[in-house]
Amino acid sequence: MPEGDTIHKVALALRPHVAGVPIRALRLPHGDVPMAAGTRGVAVKARGKHLIVTFGAPGAPPRVLRTHLGMNGSWHRYRPGERWRKSPSDTPHVAIHTDDWVLVCFQPAQCVLYQHPGDLERDPAIADLGPDLLGPGLDLDVVLARARVARNAARAVAEVLLDQRVAAGVGNVYKSEVLFLERVDPWAPVGAIPDLVIRAVYARAAALLAANVHDGARVTAPERAPFGHRLPPGLRHWVYRRAGHPCPRCRAPIAGRPQGPQVRMTYWCPSCQAPLVARPSPPTGS
Ligand SMILES: [Zn+2]
Structure with missing residues (x-):
């Protein structure tokens, strides 16, 4: 499942091949899009999990392509004439053709071409987005206020x-990794969690995402654990997909259970991420 770091990586990888480059053809899942003469790529950006590609042509307003990979989408880069990993005739896809490359997004969950940049900003898919945790100048006060609605x-x-x-x-x-690191029970209602902890959770998420905007596998568990004992070699995640294994912090068995209306798996340590009510109160002053 692509997360925010994936899309930022895609944007970094595609940008040199699109920005400022003449665009020869654009194909969307429903067919080819007529391109005005002189069309060039203008910008490639990530907004959360959305990839935003802007195209410009002389004398016309910029057009904007938004894709969202969902659960199954993926971007690929091919030389013209190179065989694709999936059959173009059987697989819904977006293809951006330049002189040197064909940039292909197989099975996008969402794909919209806007005739004006303002249309993108008005689309609820973008207009309703909270701050991008990988964006410049992240304001945790804004995130906290949105969490508190x-x-x-x-x-x-x-x-x-x-x-x-x-x-x-x-x-x-x-989701699972951040809550483990901050020792927060995944089932705790947000209304019962102090501001300080909410801020720490999102700050940790931003830091983990930023640490993974590079080539290579996503790693949320560093080589050296801060917990004072050895970890299994090659461990990439603290708790994600590790149900039944010992917690890296306290050795209690890690739990895994589907959660929420979308039935997404959550992994956590019921011992060191205990429910809030079961925690001892911190000592009060004087
Ligand atoms: Zn534990």
Whole structure:
């Protein structure tokens, strides 16, 4: 499942082959799009889990392509004439053709070409997005205020973390990993979690995402654990997909259970991410 770091990586990889480059053809899942003479790529950006590609032609307003990979989509880069990994006739796809490359997105969950950049900004898919956790100048106060809207008070924090209206970028892997690192019970209602902890959770998510905007596998568990004992070699995640294995922090068995209306798997340590009510109160002053 692509998360925010995936899309930022895609944007970095595609940008040199699109920005400023003449576009020879654009194909969307429903067919070819007529391109004005002189069309060039202008920009390639990630907005949360959306990839935004802007095209410009002399004397015409820029057109904007938005794709979302969903659960099964993926971007690929081919030389003209090279055999594709999937059959173009059987697989819904987007293809951006330049002189040197064909940039292909197989099976996008969403694909919209806007005739004007303002149409993109008005689309609820973009207009409702919270701050991009990988964006410049992330303001955690804005994220906190969005987490605190009334509809979230009774929602589990793990579900709110996936809600891109609060902050954009967290997917199912980061959801479990971040809550483990911050020792937060995934089932705790957001209304019961202090501001300080909410901020720490999103700050941790931003840091983990930023640490993974590079080539190579996503790693959320560093080589050296801060927990004082050895970890299994090659461990990439603390708890994600590790149900039944010992918790890297306290050795209790890691749990895994589907959660929320979308039935997404959540992994956590019931011992060191205990329910809030079961935790001892911190000592009060004097
Ligand atoms: Zn534990």
